Amino acid sequence: MTTPSPRPGILDIAPYVGGVHAAPGAGRVMVLSSNEGALGPSQKAMAACRKAAGTMHRYPDGAAQDLRNAIGNRFGCETSRIVCGAGSDELIALLVRAYAGPGDEVLYSRHGFLMYPLAAMGAGATPVTAPEVDLTADVDSLLGQVTAHTRMLFLANPNNPTGTYIPADALARLREGLREDVLMVVDSAYAEFVSRNDYDAGIGLVEAHDNVVMLRTFSKIFGLAALRLGWAYGPPEVIDVLNRLRGPFNVNAAAQAAGIAALEDTAHTEACRKHNEIWLPWLTGELEGLGLAVPRSIANFALARFADKAAADSAYAHLMSRGVIARRMGAYGLPESLRITVGQEDEMRATVSALAEHLGAS
Numbered sequence: 507m508t509t510p511s512p513r514p515g516i517l518d519i520a521p522y523v524g525g526v527h528a529a530p531g532a533g534r535v536m537v538l539s540s541n542e543g544a545l546g547p548s549q550k551a552m553a554a555c556r557k558a559a560g561t562m563h564r565y566p567d568g569a570a571q572d573l574r575n576a577i578g579n580r581f582g583c584e585t586s587r588i589v590c591g592a593g594s595d596e597l598i599a600l601l602v603r604a605y606a607g608p609g610d611e612v613l614y615s616r617h618g619f620l621m622y623p624l625a626a627m628g629a630g631a632t633p634v635t636a637p638e639v640d641l642t643a644d645v646d647s648l649l650g651q652v653t654a655h656t657r658m659l660f661l662a663n664p665n666n667p668t669g670t671y672i673p674a675d676a677l678a679r680l681r682e683g684l685r686e687d688v689l690m691v692v693d694s695a696y697a698e699f700v701s702r703n704d705y706d707a708g709i710g711l712v713e714a715h716d717n718v719v720m721l722r723t724f725s726k727i728f729g730l731a732a733l734r735l736g737w738a739y740g741p742p743e744v745i746d747v748l749n750r751l752r753g754p755f756n757v758n759a760a761a762q763a764a765g766i767a768a769l770e771d772t773a774h775t776e777a778c779r780k781h782n783e784i785w786l787p788w789l790t791g792e793l794e795g796l797g798l799a800v801p802r803s804i805a806n807f808a809l810a811r812f813a814d815k816a817a818a819d820s821a822y823a824h825l826m827s828r829g830v831i832a833r834r835m836g837a838y839g840l841p842e843s844l845r846i847t848v849g850q851e852d853e854m855r856a857t858v859s860a861l862a863e864h865l866g867a868s
């Protein structure tokens with residue numbers, strides 16, 4: 507008897523496991539596992555979402571015109587070169603489906619975002635990694651892995667889960683070193699948290715070249731992860747391809763309304779950025795004070811590196827018993843590490859005291 511079977515390679519994909527959101531037995535639960543904004547969504551975004559509920563029998567605007575206009579105004583981008591998606595995850599998958607398939611290689615850095623290899627495998631393409639230097643993407647190493655089969659390169663900048671980044675000049679050099687037919691996808695999911703003058707989210711690169719796409723999300727600083735909203739900024743040809751491939755109503759009406767309101771609430775975004783500017787260095791310093799190595803993150807999370815997997819696992823379990831949910835990193839090839847999102851002040855203090863207690867340093 508034969509049964510329907512998926513295309514080759516699909517069953518090799520290990521399903522993505524999202525961050526845990528429950529700590530059984532613990533009193534208060536502190537979710538620091540998914541890099542969601544510490545201060546939650548904007549009140550204005552919540553109000554817009556509630557208002558949108560009244561017309562949920564209507565299809566959303568398939569072009570997301572008002573939202574794209576708002577994004578264009580806020581970030582100084584050309585509206586016609588923006589496509590919105592149900593999270594940037596959807597756009598990652600669509601890009602791979604459009605530009606890579608069996609026999610093609612999709613390149614990313616060793617500890618890059620997990621969706622890149624998952625999307626590549628989903629399209630039947632081959633994920634290829636380039637070694638990092640000090641848990642940071644390395645331009646020469648990436649360029650060294652380019653072959654005749656390379657069709658795309660994904661770079662999260664700053665990267666999740668390491669938090670590290672490459673500066674603007676290195677990003678430009680990476681593009682210069684690529685063949686013009688290789689699509690370079692710069693995933694700037696954490697750009698709004700960054701305030702460094704050597705950082706480039708990629709808008710200028712997109713506008714200057716035919717082979718660069720930038721991805722952004724509303725799931726992190728804007729606090730709309732549940733609504734699934736992201737956007738791509740790219741050359742007209744790539745935008746056209748995404749518009750042909752995406753579902754006609756891929757971004758729901760509540761997400762569109764909340765996204766516009768979130769962009770308007772610049773005071774809230776600024777409060778989130780300032781909060782991170784205080785608590786990321788604090789968390790990093792405290793973790794280092796406990797003897798843990800922490801790569802220099804410029805995003806809204808820190809990677810705490812333990813001696814080995816057993817040490818990370820027992821710290822994870824202890825944090826969990828205190829209601830603090832961190833993220834285990836085995837799927838990223840970093841089993842000795844835990845990723846901890848910058849949360850609210852009391853969550854940060856609770857995390858550090860639980861770790862201090864566990865490590866016998868208090």
Ligand SMILES: *Cc1c(COP(=O)(O)O)cnc(C)c1O
Binds near residue numbers: 593595619724725
């Ligand atoms: C969180 C994250 C995303 C995904 O965001 P969604 O818009 O929620 O799909 C994309 N890239 C990186 C690097 C991320 O950390």
